[in-house]
Amino acid sequence: MKKILIIDDDTFICKILKKHLQNNNYAAEITYNGKTGINLFQKDNFDLVLCDFRLPDISGLEIMQKIRSLKQDTPVIIMTAYADVRMAVKLMKMGASDYITKPIQQEELLVLIKKLVSEKEPTEVKKNDAQIYTNGDFIIGESPKIQHVIRLARRVAPTDMSVIITGETGIGKEYIARFIHDNSNRKDKPFIAIDCGAIPKDLANSELFGHIKGSFTGAIADKLGVFQKADSGTLFLDEIGNLNYDIQLKLLRAIQERVVTRLGDDKLKRIDIRIIAATNEDLTLEARGNNFREDLYHRLNEFKIELPPLRERPEDIKVFMAHFITMSNAELNRNITGLVPEAEAVLLNYPWHGNLRELKNILKRAVLMAEGEKIDISCLPYEIIYPESDSERETVSVPQETKKDSMLKNASSEIEKKLIIQTIQEAGYNKSKAAKILNIDRKTLYNKIKLYDIKL
Numbered sequence: 044m045k046k047i048l049i050i051d052d053d054t055f056i057c058k059i060l061k062k063h064l065q066n067n068n069y070a071a072e073i074t075y076n077g078k079t080g081i082n083l084f085q086k087d088n089f090d091l092v093l094c095d096f097r098l099p100d101i102s103g104l105e106i107m108q109k110i111r112s113l114k115q116d117t118p119v120i121i122m123t124a125y126a127d128v129r130m131a132v133k134l135m136k137m138g139a140s141d142y143i144t145k146p147i148q149q150e151e152l153l154v155l156i157k158k159l160v161s162e163k164e165p166t167e168v169k170k171n172d173a174q175i176y177t178n179g180d181f182i183i184g185e186s187p188k189i190q191h192v193i194r195l196a197r198r199v200a201p202t203d204m205s206v207i208i209t210g211e212t213g214i215g216k217e218y219i220a221r222f223i224h225d226n227s228n229r230k231d232k233p234f235i236a237i238d239c240g241a242i243p244k245d246l247a248n249s250e251l252f253g254h255i256k257g258s259f260t261g262a263i264a265d266k267l268g269v270f271q272k273a274d275s276g277t278l279f280l281d282e283i284g285n286l287n288y289d290i291q292l293k294l295l296r297a298i299q300e301r302v303v304t305r306l307g308d309d310k311l312k313r314i315d316i317r318i319i320a321a322t323n324e325d326l327t328l329e330a331r332g333n334n335f336r337e338d339l340y341h342r343l344n345e346f347k348i349e350l351p352p353l354r355e356r357p358e359d360i361k362v363f364m365a366h367f368i369t370m371s372n373a374e375l376n377r378n379i380t381g382l383v384p385e386a387e388a389v390l391l392n393y394p395w396h397g398n399l400r401e402l403k404n405i406l407k408r409a410v411l412m413a414e415g416e417k418i419d420i421s422c423l424p425y426e427i428i429y430p431e432s433d434s435e436r437e438t439v440s441v442p443q444e445t446k447k448d449s450m451l452k453n454a455s456s457e458i459e460k461k462l463i464i465q466t467i468q469e470a471g472y473n474k475s476k477a478a479k480i481l482n483i484d485r486k487t488l489y490n491k492i493k494l495y496d497i498k499l
């Protein structure tokens with residue numbers, strides 16, 4: 044039975060909603076203030092949170108952000124008075140799943156809950172007669188390389204082995220980590236992802252292991268670290284190579300001894316978590332260069348999964364193109380049916396150094412720009428149509444004797460070139476319009492296009 048947490052200071056509304064949800068086969072729990080709501084959410088597994096926008100202690104926004112940081116994919120519906128609808132829409136942009144205005148129409152609420160909870164329901168994908176459980180928008184490509192990755196991920200999923208996932212940026216390391224979690228015995232427990240590259244160095248200790256109030260300036264309240272938040276579930280440490288040496292040691296101890304201590308606390312807390320780490324660096328090299336602890340590397344590397352770059356598996360580019368167009372259609376309320384053959388050829392030949400993330404962004408932009416039913420070349424940015432070659436991507440080394448003034452000249456020409464390309468694209472490839480925006484005459488624009496060898 045799906046479980047719903049209701050947070051509202053209006054006791055009457057809470058009771059009515061609880062009864063109504065129970066009558067419709069949902070379990071519901073109520074609380075009248077935000078802090079208790081967050082505590083309950085941390086302790087129990089809720090499938091959805093229904094939260095009032097104005098609460099006496101903390102705002103609906105803070106609650107939503109907290110819930111997002113604890114469990115990214117639990118839907119949150121904001122309940123709001125009609126006058127606050129603009130704010131509710133803003134909250135949706137910031138991560139709320141939906142909003143509903145008061146007085147609440149119970150049937151409307153039920154439809155919304157059903158939609159959000161079933162969207163979250165694991166989708167069963169039949170492949171090779173075996174069942175694979177995936178959450179949300181996860182798809183599997185068709186290339187033999189990705190099929191091999193999925194086979195490895197399924198094999199390791201039900202064990203408690205630590206896994207290292209390697210691969211270029213945007214290739215789907217976090218998605219594979221989530222896939223492993225969803226196919227493990229811990230699937231109903233938290234999956235917590237943390238980007239080690241994004242934590243400021245001086246906060247890493249507290250983010251990972253937590254702290255108690257007053258343990259350092261700025262520690263105004265007790266805080267749980269991700270190790271405790273992920274207790275009994277899976278902790279995904281992204282960009283693991285970015286942790287400093289001292290934290291690496293503490294991490295190693297936590298994994299080996301299965302206990303953590305919060306900053307400023309001397310009590311040991313038992314934890315039961317599975318670690319999945321990801322990196323786009325070669326950690327063996329980092330370990331050799333003493334940048335990464337070798338003992339930690341071996342502890343994490345009980346099982347390794349390497350995700351091959353997208354450009355090495357063209358079959359998958361096709362699958363993901365269709366998938367991202369469908370997703371963008373839904374998101375942007377459009378009805379694009381595909382790509383014209385020339386545009387498809389461009390995407391199949393592009394090197395995709397930003398991998399799936401880059402492909403998704405380009406297609407979302409193209410779906411938005413498309414004027415007809417299909418995406419054509421004019422919907423694609425210049426740099427995708429004319430990609431830099433790999434040798435151009437290498438940093439150009441400036442000879443010692445190069446004078447600073449010519450460097451400056453080159454730099455400003457480069458900026459001018461980029462600005463012209465961007466403006467022409469934004470003007471829908473209409474050069475007269477682009478010249479007007481740039482405040483130059485058409486002839487000057489044509490001269491510059493020639494000078495910079497801009498191909499459009």
Ligand SMILES: Nc1ncnc2c1ncn2[C@@H]1O[C@H](COP(=O)(O)OP(=O)(O)OP(=O)(O)O)[C@@H](O)[C@H]1O
Nearest residue numbers: 180181182211212213214215216217218399400403
């Ligand atoms: N299997 C998949 N199915 C659907 N979409 C995917 C899949 N894998 C990746 N994506 C898309 O690509 C994006 C990037 O994936 P993800 O964040 O997992 O990459 P990453 O390798 O962890 O990136 P980084 O190196 O920057 O941390 C996701 O936001 C998602 O949109």
